[in-house]
Amino acid sequence: MSTRSRSRGFESALWAAIGLVLAGSVWLFASSLYQTDRDAVATLLARPWFWRSVWLSVLTATVTTSCALVLGIPTAYAISRFAFRGRAAVSVVLDAILVLPASTVGLSLMVAFQYPPLLALQDALGFRVVHSLAAVILAQLVLSLAFGIQAWRAAFDDVNPRCELVARSLGSSRTRTLLTVTLPMAKGGLVAGVVLAWTRAMAEFGAVLLVAGTFRMRDAGQFSQLARWLGITNADVLSVGMWMEIEGGRTGQGVAIAFALVLICAASVYLLHRLASGRRAPGRT
């Protein structure tokens, strides 16, 4: 075989791989269209439960992301900027959360809240975390936080420490340097991290299923005043709702919820790429 034809073969192998991945992705989503139909979608859209669930999902994902921000940004900053012993170990632990099965995350949380110290605390407060709306947020927080910290850390790593040192040498305080140099310079990456954390929280299913389960059968009286005021009683997080519909034999509606989730996630992935391409020159990383 001549060099040229070998090169051509190589080139077509590259494009074949890309084409295969793209076609696979399209096929994956498109082939399920027949599992749902107009009637199922119409029924789903007419159910107040669905709209309460959408609202609940958006609300919990947003609360989770806020918690992740408060906890994650300082942590990411500390890992990125401070030199301390055991930094590698901290990274390993945080990375490991990303490849932990959702069932393990859910089970660990379940067990932790059944264990004496936390059990006593819950008794003292007169409140059980497991199977409450707080559990939804807690279950979402684990992975959302782990993804967020990684993205935020990368964002801080991208900021050259020299810029901060210059600001400090010109008499700027640490707080001022952080607020006027580091955070603005890392902004693109930080926002990308927020989108990522929110999407992860929205997509969380396994841990929520184990720790919180479903709320649709619950007595309205069992929900707190706040939940009633927010209108999130007897609703399910969308991913859990999808599972419940499929398990309940209403496949059409379950698949329709799955497509709703795909649309939400597609919007965030697109946003992430826009943010990433704004941050870096094209062709470079």
Next chain:
Amino acid sequence: MVGSTSVLSLSQKSQIKQIAWHGLFGGIGALLLLAAVSLVVVNALFLGWSDFWHYLGRPRTWSSLWITIWTAALATAISLAIGIPAGYALSRRRVPLSGLAHTLIDLPVMVPPAAVGIFLLGVFKSFPAAELSTWLGLQVHHAVPGVVVAQVAVTLAFGIRLIKASFDAVSPRYEAVSRSLGASLPRTFFSVSLPLARNGILASVIVIWARAAAEWEALMLFVGGIQGRTDTLPFAVYLDWNGGILGWSLTNSLFCVVIALGSMYAVRRLGGRGHVY
């Protein structure tokens, strides 16, 4: 004592400020780390030694581990076979409609894996795949091959992303030099690009394997739990929890923790970063 604060020199003051600064940021991080570690410790304590030994002696624990290892390894091999050329192409070539293409490539990782499971069921129950699997006499959904398919579906996209990053780290200049010296495109790839990106790709292999080994949600809807056949460790955690065998569930869960920590440690040793996204 009252006067002593005003006696503090400027350098002492700045030292205190530095400690406060580190304490504020490091403190939250330390708190998170403590929470993560104590979560694992509490689980281990809850399980207890005698139960742990008991379930360690059960053959199903080991069969689950073995299923996890080989299905994840097979899934990794498939992901690599597609991911290396695709990652290289994304790193070195301009893909038309790149915004749309990247969104499509990344989407399967970002949607809930449970939804991917539903969609896979759609794929294997409809036109080409259904006929193909009947013709080959190979049932995919609700059978062992489905485990591998589900794992590939959720790992392929970030495998490509990781491999692309490994190739991005290799300067195109080396390839240009190799080409200018008369090496063909494939030869340049195999003797320059691939060896230079080796560590990054090895690290990616570990991350892909670890993520494939952690997949459960897609399996739940696509494959279902068949004892001793499709119950990988994470799936067994759920099945036993559902079945009320908490000790077994915890034993498997601890195995999963060890796998996750071990693989991320290996990734770090290779100099890679465990970026999943």
